[in-house]
Amino acid sequence: MENNIQKELKVSALENGTVIDHIPSDRLFTAIRILNLDGSPNPVYFGTNMNSQKYGSKGIIKISGRYFGREEINKIALVAPTATLIEIKDYKVVSKYDVETPSEVQSFVKCFNPKCITNHQAVPTKFKVFTDANGVLKLRCHYCEKTTTQENMVFQ
Amino acid sequence: MKNRSLISINDYSKEEYLKVLDIAEDFEENPRQKILENHVIATLFFEPSTRTRLSFESAISQLGGKIIGFTDASSSSVSKGETLMDTVKTVANYSDLIVMRHPLDGSARWASEVAGVPIINAGDGANQHPTQCLLDMYSIRKTQGTLENIHIAFVGDLKYGRTVHSLVIAMSQFNATFHLVSPEELKLPSVIKKYIKDAGLNYYQYTDIENVMDKVDILYMTRIQRERFADPIEYERVKNSYILKNDMLENSKSNMRILHPLPRVNEIEEAVDKNPKAYYFQQARNGVYVREALIALILGLK
Numbered sequence: 001m002e003n004n005i006q007k008e009l010k011v012s013a014l015e016n017g018t019v020i021d022h023i024p025s026d027r028l029f030t031a032i033r034i035l036n037l038d039g040s041p042n043p044v045y046f047g048t049n050m051n052s053q054k055y056g057s058k059g060i061i062k063i064s065g066r067y068f069g070r071e072e073i074n075k076i077a078l079v080a081p082t083a084t085l086i087e088i089k090d091y092k093v094v095s096k097y098d099v100e101t102p103s104e105v106q107s108f109v110k111c112f113n114p115k116c117i118t119n120h121q122a123v124p125t126k127f128k129v130f131t132d133a134n135g136v137l138k139l140r141c142h143y144c145e146k147t148t149t150q151e152n153m154v155f156q
Numbered sequence: 157m158k159n160r161s162l163i164s165i166n167d168y169s170k171e172e173y174l175k176v177l178d179i180a181e182d183f184e185e186n187p188r189q190k191i192l193e194n195h196v197i198a199t200l201f202f203e204p205s206t207r208t209r210l211s212f213e214s215a216i217s218q219l220g221g222k223i224i225g226f227t228d229a230s231s232s233s234v235s236k237g238e239t240l241m242d243t244v245k246t247v248a249n250y251s252d253l254i255v256m257r258h259p260l261d262g263s264a265r266w267a268s269e270v271a272g273v274p275i276i277n278a279g280d281g282a283n284q285h286p287t288q289c290l291l292d293m294y295s296i297r298k299t300q301g302t303l304e305n306i307h308i309a310f311v312g313d314l315k316y317g318r319t320v321h322s323l324v325i326a327m328s329q330f331n332a333t334f335h336l337v338s339p340e341e342l343k344l345p346s347v348i349k350k351y352i353k354d355a356g357l358n359y360y361q362y363t364d365i366e367n368v369m370d371k372v373d374i375l376y377m378t379r380i381q382r383e384r385f386a387d388p389i390e391y392e393r394v395k396n397s398y399i400l401k402n403d404m405l406e407n408s409k410s411n412m413r414i415l416h417p418l419p420r421v422n423e424i425e426e427a428v429d430k431n432p433k434a435y436y437f438q439q440a441r442n443g444v445y446v447r448e449a450l451i452a453l454i455l456g457l458k
Contacts, residue, residue, distance in 0.1 A: 115281050117262040121239050133350075143262025144283055145164065147347065 017042070017064040019086040020076070025049045027079045028059030034075050034108060034155055035061075035068070042066045055082065070100075075108060077101040078129075078137070078153065101137065103129055109139060110154040116144035125156070158456040161268035161275040164284045165322045170329045177294050179449035179458050180442070187445065191457045192221030198251035199225035200243065201278075202234060202258040207418065208278050208285075211440070212255050215447035224250060241270045248273045253454060274454050276447075282318055287450065288417055289322040291443040292376070296327075298442065299413040299435055300373055303327070309335040309368040312378035312398050312423060314344040319417040320378060325351045334359035335368040339394040342384060365398060370407045375400075377416040377436075379423055400424045402431055415439050 023031050028048040037044050043064040052058035073085055077099040087095045107124045118125045118141070127139035127148065139148040157172060168176075183189070197216050201209050204227060216223050224247075226232040234243060240258070244267045247254060254271060256264055257278040264277035264284070279285040297303050308327060310320050314336055324334065324344070328351045336344050336359055343361065352359050362368060368375075380398055385391040399422060400414065416424060416436040428434050452458040 111262075113261055115259075115261045117240070117260045117266050117280075120260055121241070121266075123241075123262075123266050141262065143265045144260075144281070146261065146283075 013091060014062055014064055014088045015091055016089055017062060017087075018067055019088065020061040020063075020073075020080075021058070021084045021086060022052065022055060022082045023048075023059035023061065023076075023080040024055070024082065025057045025059050028061070030079045030155065031059070031076045031083070032061065034079065035072070037061070037063065040066070071102070074100050074102045075105065078105065078109070078139075078150070081137070101129055105129060105139065108156055109148065110156050111141045111144060111146070112148040112152040112154075113141065113144045113146040116141060116146065118143055157453045159274055160454060161264075161277075162286050162450065162454070163264045163268055163275065163277045163280075165286045165289045165326055167286070173290065173293060173326065176290055176446065176449050176453060177297060179453060180290075180294055180445040182458075183445040183448040183452075184442070187448065188218050190220035191452060192216060192219035192455070195253075195455060196222045196224060196251045197451070198247045198254045199223055199278075200232075200247060200254060200256040200258075201225065201227050202229045202232075202240075202256070202263075204228045205257050205279060207440070208257060208287075211443045212276075212278060212287075212447055215444045215451060218444070219448055219451065221451075225255075240267060244271045244275075247271075253451065276450065276454070279318075282316065284322065285318055286322065287443065287447055288319050289326050290450065291439065291446045292319065292323050292415060292417070293326055294442045294446050295413075295415055295435060295439040296374055300411060303330040305331050305333075306374060307333045307335065307372045308374040308376060309337055309372040310344070310376045310378070311337040311365055311368075311400075313342045313380050313384060314338040314378075315342040316381075316384060317378045320344070320376070321348050323376065324348050328352050328355040328357060331355075332357060335362065335372055336360065337362045337365050337368055337398075339363060339380070339390075339398075341390070342380065365400070366404065369404060370409065373409065373411055373413075375408070375412060375414045377414060377420075377423055379419075379421055398423055400428055402427050405431060405433055408433065 025048045045062040048059035050058055083099045085097055086093055106126050111118045111125055117123050126142035131137050137150050199212055213223055248271045253274050255276045255278050258280050261281035261283040264280040268275040277284055314320050334352055382391050412433055413435040414433055418440055
C-alpha cells in the first residue's frame with residue numbers, strides 16, 4: 001500500500017496517453033530524443049533512477065494525450081529493449097506490451113563509418129538489425145555494409 | 157539478371173555467378189561480337205582507376221558499344237558541387253547502363269536506387285568491387301577446371317584487402333579450404349571469417365608464407381601498404397617476408413597458380429613472371445571477358 005502511494009506521488013497518473021516503463025536508467029534521455037519528445041507539444045513527465053523490482057533501477061516516461069504506432073515505438077528497442085508500453089484511456093490501462101526489436105531501422109541512426117555515403121550526401125540511412133554470435137545487437141548499413149554496434153549508435 | 161544492378165558480391169546467387177562465368181567463356185572464344193552497337197554505356201569514374209576503367213572500356217568497345225563518361229571527378233560537374241544523385245539521374249537519360257567508381261562506401265547502392273538504369277559497381281570506396289571477384293573466380297575455374305573443393309591461400313593484407321574479402325565470401329559457397337597468411341596486425345576480420353564458419357568450412361592462419369606452399373591450388377597475393385601500419389618499424393620488419401620468389405615455389409603443387417589483383421609493387425619478384433605458375437596477367441585479361449558477359453546479361457543480350 002505504502003509503495004503504491006509513493007508511486008502516485010512520484011509521477012501523477014494519466015487520464016489519456018502512453019506510459020513507457022522499464023527503460024534502463026542511463027538510456028532515458030536517449031529514448032526521449034529518439035521519440036522526438038523534446039519537441040512534443042504534449043505534457044511529458046519523466047523520471048529516472050527509480051526503484052524497479054525487475055531491474056533494480058529504471059526510467060519511465062509518461063506522455064499525456066498521445067499514442068504511438070508500433071513501428072515508431074519499436075525504435076526505442078535499440079536502446080531500451082526491456083521497455084514496456086502501456087496505453088491509458090480514462091485512467092484505465094487499455095493495452096500493455098513489450099517493445100520489439102525492429103528488423104530494419106531507417107533514418108534516425110547515423111552510420112558509424114565516416115566514409116559512408118550517408119555521412120556525406122543527403123541519403124537517408126537504412127540498416128538491417130541483427131544480433132551477433134554473442135547476442136549483441138548490431139546494425140548493418142544497407143549502403144556501406146559496415147556494422148554499427150550499440151555503443152557507437154548516434155541518433156540523428 | 158536482365159536490368160539488375162551488380163553492387164555487391166552478395167547480390168547474385170551461386171547459379172547467377174556461374175552463368176556469368178559460362179557466358180564469359182564464350183567471350184573468351186570470341187571476344188569481338190558486335191552486340192552493343194545500338195547501346196550507349198556510361199563510365200563514371202569519380203576517382204581515377206585506370207586499370208579498371210580500361211578493362212570496362214575495352215569490353216564495351218569489343219562489343220561495339222559507345223562510351224560516354226569521365227575519368228575523374230575534377231573534370232565533371234561534381235567539382236561544381238553536384239550531388240551523386242543528380243549526376244547519376246542525368247547520365248541515366250543518356251545511357252543504357254552506368255559503370256561507376258566512387259571513393260565513398262555505399263555510393264553505388266545509392267546510385268542504383270535513384271538512377272533508373274542498371275549500375276555496375278566498379279568499386280565503392282573500401283566496400284565492394286564485384287567484377288574483380290568475378291574475374292578472380294573465372295581465373296580459378298579456368299586454371300583448376302572447377303571452383304569446388306579448392307585449397308586457396310590468401311597472402312598479405314587480409315584486413316583491408318577488399319578483393320580478399322569478396323573472394324573469401326564467394327569461395328565459401330564452393331567448399332573451399334582457406335589458408336590465411338598475414339602479419340598479426342593484418343589478419344582477416346572476424347566478420348569475414350564468419351562466412352567461412354557459417355558454411356561449415358575450415359580455415360588455417362599462418363604468419364609464414366612457406367608453410368602453405370605445398371598445400372594450395374591457388375596462391376592469391378596482395379600488396380601490403382605501408383600506411384596500414386601504426387608503427388613504421390613493424391612494416392619494415394614484415395614487408396620482406398611476403399615477397400614471392402621463384403625458389404619459394406619449388407615444392408608447390410604442379411596445378412598451383414599465382415593470382416594477384418594488381419597493381420603489383422614488389423610483392424612478387426619480376427623473375428616469377430616467367431614461371432608457368434604465374435597467372436596474374438592472364439587474370440587481368442580475363443576481366444575483359446567477365447565484364448563483356450556481365451554487360452551482355454544485364455542488357456538482356458545473352
